[in-house]
Amino acid sequence: MQRWIMHLDMDAFFASVEQLDHPEWRGKPVIVGGQERGVVSAASYEARKYGVRSAIPVARARKLCPHGIFTRGNMARYAEISRQIMALLGNYSPLVEPASIDEAYLDATGLERLFGPVEAMAQSIKRDIKASVGLNCSIGIAPVKFLAKIASDYNKPDGLFMLRPEDVPAFLEALPVAKIPGVGNKFIVELESLGVKTCGDVLKYPQGFWARLFGKSGEALWRRAQGLDSREVETGYEAKSESAENTFAEDTDDMALLKKWLMKQSERVGRNQRRMGVKGRTVTLKLKYADFTSITRSRSLPEPTDATEVIFRIACELLDGVKLQQKVRLIGVGLSNYGKGPEQLNLLDGSAGGQTGGMVATAKQRSLDRTLDSLREKFGSKAVTRGRLFDFDE
Structure with a gap:
């Protein structure tokens, strides 16, 4: 039986909730952040056109987008909507793992008899979320968790990207190592010094080479470059x-x-x-x-x-x-x-x-x-x- 994992990512979640609750802000650049010297928590897609991204200083965001709508946000409201979304996902599969307030994994393996092809199931989830909470999401579908997460970034916002097993080798060959979850900036610099920029470059060297250079991190990189990820969707997930x-x-x-x-x-x-x-x-x-x-x-x-x-x-x-x-x-x-x-x-x-x-x-x-x-x-x-x-x- 083919294994299918979905990764759901709410589009610009905090900013989208603010636009939902303030109809007059829809279509306008909305930036969720704290005090003037804090950092941006979320930016609507309208704000991103001006270079505003999460984690940049609010002061810089004001320079990039002086006409933007800045709000401190409402975590209680975001958590409320997140709970509604997670409950809705539970209607489709008993195996749902919240990864954060605005993203989750869902194991769709063997559910075709109930919901039809997995791609149609994902479309149904997107429609239900839109009808239930009024927000868009993007979904990635793949045989393993880390590829499903990467796939959910494609075709954003309101996207759907399905990576079939036969397409995985070609997809990974050209995939930048920076796209692999957990590969940080320092690791990227070290890899670039070796001339390694894609997963295809990683596989030019044997597993032992990566183990000697970077230990467990190197071995994990080698496995990801082959599309290997044995992690299951953890329904008993708890915040760390x-x-x-x-x-x-x-x-x-x-x-x-x-x-x-x-x-x-x-x-x-x-x-x-x-x-x-x-x-x-x-x-x-x-x-x-x-x-x-x-x-x-x-x-x-x-x-x-x-x-x-x-x-x-x-x-x-x-x-x-x-x-x-x-x-x-x-x-x-x-x-x-x-x-x-x-x-x-x-x-x-x-x-x-x-x-x-x-x-x-x-x-x-x-x-x-x-x-x-x-x-x-x-x-x-x-x-x-x-x-x-x-x-x-x-």
Whole structure:
């Protein structure tokens, strides 16, 4: 039986949701980003015509597209629509793996009897998503996961690209190695120094050659160049981490202000964990100085948590342990290490000194989190504010 994997990618997801919710913005360049000194989270296709892309500084985006519509975005709204899309995919296959908020893998193997040819099934999914949430998506179909992901980038936006087994060798022969998921910029530079630009170039050398030069990464590259990928669609997929960060309008070394931001971010992270029903053991603090150098500090807990207060207290302790070398332009907090046993903590916590501080949520803290979550779900994210944030002005 032929194996078929689909990769679904929502087109300019955040920006498209904003255009959906603001009809007057449709057909106009919409740029989703944070504060002036932050980075672009998403850009509509109208904005991309001006060179605006995700991850570039908002200030640069304003220069490229001064007439663009800039918005901070609404993560709760994006998550809501993402859940609707993932639920819809579950109507087609029991094997669905969310890869991020705006993309997913689906195993379509053997479903022809229910939905017809796999290409027709993909068209049906695209129509259902459009009818259900009003958004376009692009779908790639291939025999393995990494090729399905690559295929979903073809014919964007609102695209569909199917890569059949007999077409894989010719497709890979000319495929730039930069298109392979996981091949980063540094690896590309090293490959180019060897005259390797395509998967066809990779296969000019035996597997042992790549293993000697780059170890496991080299072997993985060689396998991908042949179209090999044994990974299954993982229905038990869980997020690897959750984080929140903010770039300031002005650099600061005001510890009280930095801790208020940590409270705001810990609340966002904790609430998302509780919504997803997951908990993490490792809290990570991220700082970026005025000269753009970054540092991180982490600490692991004796048991996993989703409690806002616990995340916040650990983040503050980590901040207190940092001697600021200069003013800070960005601060963030993250939670990770889901489902790991205590015996693994030291391997993941080299920067923390193994301290735990007895940070376990009390019944009162858990009750407060549940009450605030419920009120915000019913009346909106700004309906209630913790005491520490009463005088906080973002």
